[in-house]
């Protein structure tokens with residue numbers, strides 16, 4: 117029987133390679149014993165990792181045998197907005213969500229006391245990838261488990277007790293209601309109003325647009341609770357429930373993800389519960405929610421690319437032109453090899469980013485809930501917290517940017533490999549391309565991810581992380597040489613960083629993409645070297661990736677060091693007049 121975990125050599129390889137035992141140990145607080153420990157808690161790291169493997173195999177089964185067969189009909193059917201303001205999902209979405217709930221997969225990262233599986237984010241990332249390979253639009257509901265995670269991290273215990281077990285069972289689904297007509301990339305401009313009535317009950321008034329699953333049961337809503345403060349400090353986060361005062365006014369018609377309802381919402385004095393503290397809505401809670409969601413979208417991008425690549429790979433093998441399979445034609449072979457390596461490169465980066473988020477979040481949890489009494493241990497943990505925060509501040513947006521751009525490229529190339537057939541609706545690659553195209557827009561566009569990542573690249577996080585990766589010695593002669601290339605590459609990036617800093621912030625934003633690409637090449641090159649130590653095929657992957665990557669890095673740094681500012685200085689002349 118098909119299984120999207122069992123048939124994916126690279127996910128299974130990374131599952132073994134990425135030391136999940138260490139992750140399980142921090143996730144499970146070192147496997148304590150005693151009467152307070154939940155009966156389903158793993159005994160030790162081996163037991164925990166076996167459990168993750170088993171869970172991923174169940175996801176792989178549901179993805180391949182329940183969700184994937186519906187993907188085509190879900191795309192055609194879409195969703196329906198009813199006269200009473202409710203939304204009916206396609207039959208396939210309903211069936212798939214039911215199957216995920218029945219398999220206990222809707223509380224992936226929640227603690228066991230709320231009915232969750234207490235999995236690390238990395239395991240959830242792998243699951244999202246497999247679900248997205250089956251149907252990217254279903255991932256938009258499965259992947260919204262960050263809503264429950266945010267409630268778990270920041271809401272008071274009565275809210276957690278009321279909602280979290282129902283999220284885990286699949287009874288409730290949620291939405292993240294941030295965007296408004298005048299507040300897209302710039303969420304500091306959110307204007308939806310939150311006010312308290314005479315009983316002290318919070319109420320929400322205003323409009324949100326482009327809200328994925330806005331027809332869901334629980335909407336985490338960013339609203340202005342302090343009207344006198346016009347920036348992010350005036351915003352708080354609220355939990356609002358679907359009801360007569362919260363209406364879906366319209367369902368967006370869009371290029372892809374037809375199974376995922378994108379809603380415009382009207383709030384009319386909707387009663388709401390404050391999450392955590394006032395004024396921390398954007399600056400703390402939404403930032404945390406979005407960081408998780410960015411890794412989720414990066415995983416969605418991987419899943420779509422995997423699906424598209426597989427169609428192209430098979431087609432190139434069976435399609436004959438000029439008397440041979442087209443996979444034997446150099447141009448097609450080159451495209452397929454690039455697609456596969458780009459996909460594995462993005463996966464290496466996304467999984468590493470996800471793993472470091474796990475370390476950061478678990479450390480933070482311990483510091484907040486059970487800080488060490490030993491002063492040295494407390495100091496060590498606090499210092500680690502700072503290091504991981506800085507590293508993830510760079511890696512998370514870098515991974516989201518890199519994976520989503522890769523996904524669009526790979527889906528586009530997959531369609532090209534199929535020629536005219538790719539443009540027809542007889543094959544799923546046109547859907548994959550339509551679905552991939554949103555991943556570099558929502559949860560922050562690629563440009564915004566670059567703005568965030570380049571601050572880390574230029575602010576020391578890249579240099580420290582690269583140094584750490586460079587400290588690994590390779591006895592193998594080839595790997596040693598590849599590493600020397602990466603060390604030289606890093607030096608070139610450092611030259612670029614120094615130059616950019618002398619030029620100012622505008623120049624950093626102008627060349628942000630080139631800097632982030634170059635930094636990602638160096639980091640991924642090192643990830644591939646480590647993989648290559650354990651796997652012969654990965655040596656070839658690493659060799660080609662590093663060879664091509666260093667060429668582009670050199671070209672990008674040459675352009676950056678040239679001081680060319682024509683895009684800004686000659687904008688009017690080159691971009692032309694508006695009609």
Ligand SMILES: Cc1cc2nc3c(=O)[nH]c(=O)nc-3n(C[C@H](O)[C@H](O)[C@H](O)COP(=O)(O)OP(=O)(O)OC[C@H]3O[C@@H](n4cnc5c(N)ncnc54)[C@H](O)[C@@H]3O)c2cc1C
Nearest residue numbers: 292293294295300301326327328378557558559560561563
């Ligand atoms: C299908 C779909 C589902 C969505 N789901 C949700 C959801 O569930 N919840 C939610 O709250 N929102 C959701 N969104 C909204 C989404 O997050 C925003 O569309 C996105 O953040 C971009 O905002 P915008 O569309 O207003 O574009 P704008 O902010 O107007 O950006 C337009 C262009 O300007 C660029 N730009 C803007 N600012 C900068 C900058 N500082 N530096 C460089 N370039 C910049 C952008 O990169 C982009 O190219 C969804 C959107 C879509 C299309």
